[in-house]
Amino acid sequence: MNEQYALDPEAPADSKELKLLLDQFGLQTGRFLSRYPEDWPALLLERLKGASQQDHARAFELLNRRRGYLVPTIAPYQRSRGWANNAAVAAERDRTFGSVIGQQENGFGWPSVEEVLYEDDHALPPGLGAHLPMQAARYAECVRPLFLASAEVFLVDAYFTLRTKVGQRDRRRWQVLLAFLKLAEETRTCEALRLILVRSRIDETEGSESRLVEDM
DSSP: OOOEEEETTOOOOHHHHHHHTEEEBBTTTTEEEOOTTTTHHHHHHHHGGGGGGGHHHHHHHHHHHGGGGGGOOOOOGGGGGGGHHHHHHHHHOOOOSSSEEEEOOOOSOOHHHHHHOOGGSOOOOOOOOOOOOOOOOHHHHHHHHHHHSSSSEEEEEEOSSSSSSTTBBBBHHHHHHHHOOOOOOOOSSSEEEEEEEEEEHHHTTTTTHHHHHOOO
C-alpha cells in the first residue's frame, strides 16, 4: 500500500512504453515512482535521445505532467557504480523501494518493463488497501509517499483525538500524530498537515476545540 518503486532509467524503450508504465502509478493506484537519483527524469530523457525528436518530446511532456507521481528519496547514489548497483544497495539496506523495475536480464531478478506491462505473473500488485499493525511507525511508513508527493496532507478521521473519554492522554494516537509531523518535517514537499475531525468527538474527549489546539 502506497509503495515506492524504482525504475531503471535505461529500461523504457520509447515514450509509448513510458506512458503505459506511468499509468501504473499515482495517488489513484497507491503506487509511486522514486526520483532516484534526483536527476532521474534527465537520465531517462538522455536514454531516449536515440529515438526520434518527436518521441523525445513526448517523453518530456509525459514526465512533466506526471511529476507529481515522482517522489524524492534520500538513499545515497554513487555515479561510479551505475544505476542498477546503486538501486540494489538501497533496496536491500533500508527497504527504500518496495520493488525495482530493471532492464531485461538485469542480473538481480527484477522484472523488466515488458514483463510488468505484458505478463500477468509480473504485474504490479494492488497498491490500494492493506491491513496494518496498530503501530505509529507502520502508519508512517505507509503514508510516507503521500508526504513526499503532496504540499498538503489531510487526515480525515471521525475517531481521531488526543485524549480518552476520561481526559487522559491517548498515547497511541498521540504517537501517530507525532510520527506524521516528523514526516512532514523531514520532507521538502509537505508544508501542512490538516486534521479533519468531528466536533462532537472533540467535545466528548478534549472538552473543547481550544483544549485540542493546546494539546497539539
